[in-house]
Amino acid sequence: MDYHVTYTEAELVQGLHARDQKVFSFLYDHYSPALYGVIVKVLNDHTQAIDVLQDVFLKIWRYADQYNEDKGRLFTWMLNIARNTAIDVLRSKAYKLEQKIQNITDDVHLNGGPLTVYQSVDYLGFSKVLDKLTKEQRTLIDLAYYKGCTQEEISRALDIPLGTVKTRLRNAIIQLRSILNK
Structure with missing residues (x-):
């Protein structure tokens, strides 16, 4: 990917609507760290956040036609998709069950020490x-x-x-x- 290429917001929106893969790659390369940071902040789970980030970009690709410039900026729209997707995961039954299982394994000690504890990172x-x-x-x-x-x-x-x-x-x-x- 040529990192010297930049797009205006209008070009990004137009490219998304046209399903331009170069524009989508640009979006992923430039916005995924910020979106990932929001997802990690909501879930407090780096591994789960990676999966959710992929879901977020699938939603951005699938629902690009639903973006409305009059309601806000493209980044804000993508940020809301990321936050809402992470919250949906947080509220899901599967996630709650996984957390219960994780809490049980957190009580187990390996080599005399506790399992890894994730630090909260402020990516934005x-x-x-x-x-x-x-x-x-x-x-x-x-x-x-x-x-x-x-x-x-x-x-x-x-x-x-x-x-x-x-x-x-x-x-x-x-x-x-x-x-x-x-």
């Missing part, structure tokens, strides 16, 4: 942006976007009214937008 550098939010806002963003909790689940977990969760989450997103647009 997004934690610096989140640090500019209040602790309350960071908690809401973490629960909603990285843990995949619904607003109702957040309301129960934090023991605050649903309307308050919605308002505070909306304010946190507005604050994030203003930070990112600076």
Whole structure:
């Protein structure tokens, strides 16, 4: 792949709609690290994240016609696909069963030491942006976007009214937008 080739967002969208494999390869090469970082943040499992990343790019390829430029940028659309796919995996019965099995094997010690513990890695550098939010806002963003909790689940977990969760989450997103647009 020639890494000196660049595309505008319009060219990427047009190439995706035309099913141009060079454009798709460019997207994968340039955006997979960021999407992988989001997936790992949600799942906290590097091995599972690799599989989910492949599913994400299949969805991007299959549903490219559903991208609407009026609703947001291409990267944001792909990021939402990655996050939603990871959350779907997190909520799936198979994943929950796998985690129960994994928890059992975590209790087993090999050569006198515990099994490998994965470090949380911030692939996007997004934690610096989140640090500019209040602790309350960071908690809401973490629960909603990285843990995949619904607003109702957040309301129960934090023991605050649903309307308050919605308002505070909306304010946190507005604050994030203003930070990112600076």
